[in-house]
Amino acid sequence: MLRFHCFFLFLCFCVGLQLVCSRHDPYVMRISCGARDDVHTSPTKTLWYKDFAYTGGIPFNGTSPSFIAPQLTTLRYFPLSEGPENCYNIKRVPHGHYSVRIFFGMVVEPSFDNEPLFDVSVEGTLVYTLPSGWSNHDDEQVFVETLIFLDDGTASLCFHSTGHGDPAILAIEILQVDDRAYHFGPDFGKGTIIRTVKRLSCGAQESLFDADYSGDHWGGDRFWSSIKTFGQNSDRRISTKNSTKSTSKAPNFYPGSIYQTALLSTDNEPELTYTVDVDPNKKYSVWLHFAEIDPSVTSAGQRVMDISINGDTVFPDVDIVKMAGGVNSALVLNTTVPISGRTLTITLQPKNGTHAIISAIEIFEVIIAESKTLLDEVRGLQSLKNALGLPLRLGWNGDPCVPQQHPWSGADCQFDKTSNKWVIDGMYVNELTLRYTSFYLYVCLCGRTYGISMGIFKNHLHTPCTCNLQSSSPPQYRFWLISFWTTWPPLCVNFLINHESTQDKYPFPPSQKENGKNGHLCNHFSQLENLAAVKFFIL
Structure with a gap:
């Protein structure tokens, strides 16, 4: 009996030791915006990685108006010429619960507005609007901090111009916390974000x-x-x-x-x-120690x-x-x-x-938390952006539909209650060049394979989509109308994004007589495997 008791205590000790040893360090990512090299800050010798994962902007000498912010000497600012929305898209972030903190900065240049005012979104949800006078405070106004679940391997942090100076970001921190940290009640979870x-x-x-x-x-x-x-x-x-x-x-x-x-x-x-000032008609979680x-x-x-x-x-x-x-x-x-x-x-x-x-x-x-845009549609628009070489000033960074206060320029978004996601119902892009043309974007979805064909058509084309009999889901259709000024002769862009090996076939709309003014045809889809391809044709 004594031997069994000793064995049981030894087993408990081993299990406890394993639990302690198996606890890994939390994920930590700190970015010194605008920096060309990694930086260590005093007094804790904290490591800040050199700038990366940005969609645009300009690195510049910068400073913070507060001692609270890390003592860094660079920042990244986003003039309107870079687009009304710019983001940091940090990839390979492990699934988990995170404290996301963004420090605001001031461009060291007399000609710049000394206090830019702009909106901040995290994972497509508007979390903060910089108040006037934020740079005069040594408190939480010099940064925004949120607690959020990240479950898709990325962290998307976006900055939206409001016409009051260029957004300027000094530093970014993404710090993993316990999955139940600040569990405030039944609403806690992936559907909510809390902001300090x-x-x-x-x-x-x-x-x-x-x-x-x-x-x-x-x-x-x-x-x-x-x-x-x-x-x-x-x-x-x-x-x-x-x-x-x-x-x-x-x-x-x-x-x-x-x-x-x-x-x-x-x-x-x-x-x-x-007493503290707050925004009206919202919920607040209060923790007293x-x-x-x-x-x-x-x-x-x-x-x-x-x-x-x-x-x-x-x-x-x-x-x-x-x-x-x-x-x-x-x-x-x-x-x-x-x-x-x-x-x-x-x-x-x-x-x-x-x-x-x-x-x-x-x-x-x-x-x-905002519901995001359907991932396939985001990928389609990103491919369209790259294919057309749209100018930076158009924006088109982050999520096309959210935050709802800052959708992509020209995006007509509708909420799909079935998928609980946003979808693109139409697009309108206006560029000041030579000729007005209407483009219909023909989209066919078969399982996880996503095919897109864009051509110059006069009429809205409803064309059957053929999927392999082994496809796990029936074909779905979506037609996007894209209207914009373009150069002449117009471009016909035909591209296919194939996420996995498949025999699915995507016939090009057969009503080829409906094509553009000179009757020239766009090539039909080729059967491609594990390939992302973009083809340009001058009509």
């Missing part, structure tokens, strides 16, 4: 990142902005050198140092109140508080010592609330005892 509005370390002397606290890498290297008071004479700062229990645990891995300082209310102002570090409180029942948000009690009878399991132990409370107005106010009101206390506050905006 505020992250405060109450009573801290200085603002620091997780790395400065020697925090766990799985925490996402969060930035904690110090706040020494909520208002004049309304509170006082307290601190302790005692270590705090129940910190740096999965899934959020909070650094223990944020619980070693706090703000404590006073006899004159027994309540603690914090506590540790009982006040030496005058030693047992449960000595401090009990009610906590309300905009006047509604969300956490009644909060007893930190009781709920955390003792003094110097961390307690985290979370709730998600809809806000109709433009302010979010957190109030801590003491019930037992005379003072309220708090260690840290995190506030996130909950954003519903």
Whole structure:
């Protein structure tokens, strides 16, 4: 029996050791935009890779208006001549949950607008609009940070001009976090993105990142902005050198140092109140951090508080010592609330005892993720863009249909409820050259194989599409009308994208008499395997 007991303990030890050893380091990607070489920044010797994965833009000398941003000397800016939408498309990102942080910069050139205002989207969802005056703040306004699930192997970060200066990006961070980090309730998951509005370390002397606290890498290297008071004479700062229990645990891995300082209310102002400006008619996830570090409180029942948000009690009878399991132990409370107005106010009101206390506050905006455009249609338009050699000023970067505020120029998008994806219903591109021509884009889908033929036709052609009998799905059809000014003689572009070996055949529309003015024909599809081909013909 003793031998069996020892064997069981040994087995448990081996399993536990395997679990610890099998935990890999999180994926980390940091890009110094505009840099020609890799860069290390002080004091942590953080590695920033040289610039890559951009769709356009111009590298230039740059700076950040805030000490918060990494001390880098270059940036990439996107003048309107490069198009209204430009992106970074980072590939080979492992599936997972990520903190995506984008630092904004200022071009070091007197003739440039010193404070560009533009929109930012992540994976096709608009997450941030730079506010006027952002460059005058040493807080979260100098970057945008989101938590998002990336499950297609890429991270697409796009910047959309709004007519107020050229977007300028100093640096990008993509940091993997725990899959359940900041699980805020039933809406948590791949259908939502949360954006950091505020992250405060109450009573801290200085603002620091997780790395400065020697925090766990799985925490996402969060930035904690110090706040020494909520208002004049309304509170006082307290601190302790005692270590705090129940910190740096999965899934959020909070650094223990944020619980070693706090703000404590006073006899004159027994309540603690914090107010932040927010966008109306949105949901916000609020995370409140506590540790009982006040030496005058030693047992449960000595401090009990009610906590309300905009006047509604969300956490009644909060007893930190009781709920955390003792003094110097961390307690985290979370709730998600809809806000109709433009302010979010957190109030801590003491019930037992005379003072309220708090260690840290995190506030996130909950954003519903946009449905993307059907992948085959995105590939088709990207091939069309390359085939026609469309100018950079047209844009056509990122997703054609989302964010809905910034679709591709000329894209007529419709939402398909069956696939829960956007599809292209039509295209209109206007280029100032010589002759107006209408193009019909003939699309045939057989399984995963995607065929496209574009020619000059007078009428909308509904032509049968023949698929191999072994095809797993019936043929589907889509016709895109593309109208634009083009040079004369017009181009006829015929191309096929074949994603896998197949015997599927795509007959060219037989109504060849419907072709362009001079009756010249476009070549029909060739049977190609594992090939992407583009052919140009002058009529």
